[in-house]
Amino acid sequence: xxxxxxxxxxxxxxxxxxxxxxxxxxxxxxxxxxxxxxxxxxxxxxxxxxxxxxxxxxxxxxxxxxxxxxxxxxxxxxxxxxxxxxxxxxxx
Amino acid sequence: xxxxxxxxxxxxxxxxxxxxxxxxxxxxxxxxxxxxxxxxxxxxxxxxxxxxxxxxxxxxxxxxxxxxxxxxxxxxxxxxxxxxxxxxxxxx
Numbered sequence: 001x002x003x004x005x006x007x008x009x010x011x012x013x014x015x016x017x018x019x020x021x022x023x024x025x026x027x028x029x030x031x032x033x034x035x036x037x038x039x040x041x042x043x044x045x046x047x048x049x050x051x052x053x054x055x056x057x058x059x060x061x062x063x064x065x066x067x068x069x070x071x072x073x074x075x076x077x078x079x080x081x082x083x084x085x086x087x088x089x090x091x092x
Numbered sequence: 093x094x095x096x097x098x099x100x101x102x103x104x105x106x107x108x109x110x111x112x113x114x115x116x117x118x119x120x121x122x123x124x125x126x127x128x129x130x131x132x133x134x135x136x137x138x139x140x141x142x143x144x145x146x147x148x149x150x151x152x153x154x155x156x157x158x159x160x161x162x163x164x165x166x167x168x169x170x171x172x173x174x175x176x177x178x179x180x181x182x183x184x
Contacts, residue, residue: 006133007133008133008135018134021134021156021157024156025136025152025156028152028155028156029148029152030138030148030149030152032138032139032140032145033136033137033138033139034137034138034139035135035136035137036134036135036136036137037134037135038132038133038134038135039132039133039134039135040130040131040132040133041098041099041100041130041131041132041133042110042113042128042129042130042131043100043127043128043129043130043131044117044125044127044128045125045126045127045128046122046124046125046126047124047125047126048124053124056121056122057122060117060120060121060122063120064113064116064117064120065113
């Protein structure tokens with residue numbers, strides 16, 4: 001099973017890294033940029049595929065890959081192909 | 093226009109950060125993990141929408157947001173909704 005995990009700062013949380021990139025883009029010929037928010041993207045390749053595995057993956061997303069206080073994560077099963085077959089978003 | 097940019101290490105490039113996360117996941121109750129690769133995820137909100145803007149966005153992705161020597165980027169227009177309406181992948 002292949003999954004993509006996206007971890008990004010919650011809407012209410014300041015993102016100074018994103019603001020720095022936004023300012024850089026404005027200075028480099030793109031004054032139209034309104035906002036930039038930056039997160040992490042992970043491609044995870046796991047052996048097997050069942051509900052228990054997915055549950056454990058979600059637990060690891062919460063406990064290891066993201067900081068639930070300031071970040072949201074999104075776990076997307078891709079099954080090898082580069083498409084978002086099923087988006088599961090967890091708001092904590 | 094809203095775009096998502098994903099920047100990730102090229103296949104041939106080592107990803108020590110990903111390997112560290114893979115080992116951590118294996119130790120934290122998921123021995124099935126085969127590999128983890130880690131990249132960046134950016135949500136960019138831009139005023140307006142036309143071909144020239146998109147061209148300039150691609151140039152900035154190449155020049156500012158990614159390092160084309162070791163990274164690939166993917167620019168996806170989302171138009172506000174959380175779906176991947178059109179995937180454009182640039183291999184360099």
